Amino acid sequence: MIGFIQQLGRRTPLGWLQLSREKGRLLIAVSGIAFADVLMFMQLGFQSALYNSNTRLNRSLNTDIVLISPKAQNMQRMSTFSRRRMYQAKDIEGVSSTQGMYVNVILWKNPQTREEKSIQVIGINPQKPSLNLPAVNQQLQLTKLPDTFLFDRGTRGEYQQAIAQVEQNQVVTTEIEKRTIKIAGLFDLGSSFGADGNLITSDDNFLRLFPKQKASALNLALIKVKPGYESAQVAKEIKYHLREFDDVKVLTHEEFIQFENEFWATQSPIGFIFGLGTAMGFLVGVIIVYQVLSTDVNAHIKEYATFKAMGYHNRYLLTIVIEEAIILALLGFIPGMALPMWLYQNTRKATMLPVYMTVSRALLVLTLTFVMCMISGVIATLKLQSADPADMF
Numbered sequence: 001m002i003g004f005i006q007q008l009g010r011r012t013p014l015g016w017l018q019l020s021r022e023k024g025r026l027l028i029a030v031s032g033i034a035f036a037d038v039l040m041f042m043q044l045g046f047q048s049a050l051y052n053s054n055t056r057l058n059r060s061l062n063t064d065i066v067l068i069s070p071k072a073q074n075m076q077r078m079s080t081f082s083r084r085r086m087y088q089a090k091d092i093e094g095v096s097s098t099q100g101m102y103v104n105v106i107l108w109k110n111p112q113t114r115e116e117k118s119i120q121v122i123g124i125n126p127q128k129p130s131l132n133l134p135a136v137n138q139q140l141q142l143t144k145l146p147d148t149f150l151f152d153r154g155t156r157g158e159y160q161q162a163i164a165q166v167e168q169n170q171v172v173t174t175e176i177e178k179r180t181i182k183i184a185g186l187f188d189l190g191s192s193f194g195a196d197g198n199l200i201t202s203d204d205n206f207l208r209l210f211p212k213q214k215a216s217a218l219n220l221a222l223i224k225v226k227p228g229y230e231s232a233q234v235a236k237e238i239k240y241h242l243r244e245f246d247d248v249k250v251l252t253h254e255e256f257i258q259f260e261n262e263f264w265a266t267q268s269p270i271g272f273i274f275g276l277g278t279a280m281g282f283l284v285g286v287i288i289v290y291q292v293l294s295t296d297v298n299a300h301i302k303e304y305a306t307f308k309a310m311g312y313h314n315r316y317l318l319t320i321v322i323e324e325a326i327i328l329a330l331l332g333f334i335p336g337m338a339l340p341m342w343l344y345q346n347t348r349k350a351t352m353l354p355v356y357m358t359v360s361r362a363l364l365v366l367t368l369t370f371v372m373c374m375i376s377g378v379i380a381t382l383k384l385q386s387a388d389p390a391d392m393f
Contacts, residue, residue, distance in 0.1 A: 155197020
């Protein structure tokens, strides 16, 4: 105990000396914090992938304003509205051009394994680029051919052989609803939580696949604004112009992206689950660090009582425990960040989802780790309030 008190005058932080004295306990604490950090990193990574993957198509649209049905929930559940609304929107002075788009999900046979899988089909006008995807725009002429499609390289599943054949300019055939289709080109968009992948074709080919959908019933209408006009202002004028119709909703491009995000964040259970997982990881970390610090305080309660007898205030004793919490946060964060980077890489390969480590996420988890350890430290120091010199005897 005398040696413990003599550490006051040394440069080495007293909190570190206490932690390093019990190396087994220190290892358990660091492992626990790293485990909590891994949980938070993975949940936040999945949550980010959820939003990024499901807005890829939304962000790729070559448009300033989007018309959708008020019944639309997300890109896989778009519903329809009358094509007339798109033509009526052209009456607004700031509108430069308009074009319709069809989107739906269907089962198709994997051309490589022949297993039935769901895939998202996008029907566009081959005369007008609807997407900011150079690979698609360069191959639009192929989609003019009957039952000819472009295939998404980033589709989740076993497609390596089929992709290789298309890259060698071989036409790959498969079936959708007992209809033979040809894959004549490739592009990169990627899978999402809502769809395993994407097919792009002409509007005519789309309507052949979905005979129940009328050509006059659109899923999306893309509106470009003339130079010098503000998208938000033009959208406001279109809303006013179409105010008497209840079958259409007007959104700017940014609002349409947010529309998709809000579905997955609030209406889908997936977004809630990832948020809950992050909170649970944080709570696990608080409990683990509290147990370690509380045990350490109990082990040195007599020394702390002696400090108080020598005239040291509770504030100084609290700083020792808080110092330990900060050290644990730093030591636990290093392995807690290294392991998720490896897990992110393997997750990308297995799911084709955009799971990447970002600086902002690393800083967020580091901040949460500090907060987690500080909360545990504050709770653990409550026992020091009762530390009394009489406890030595």
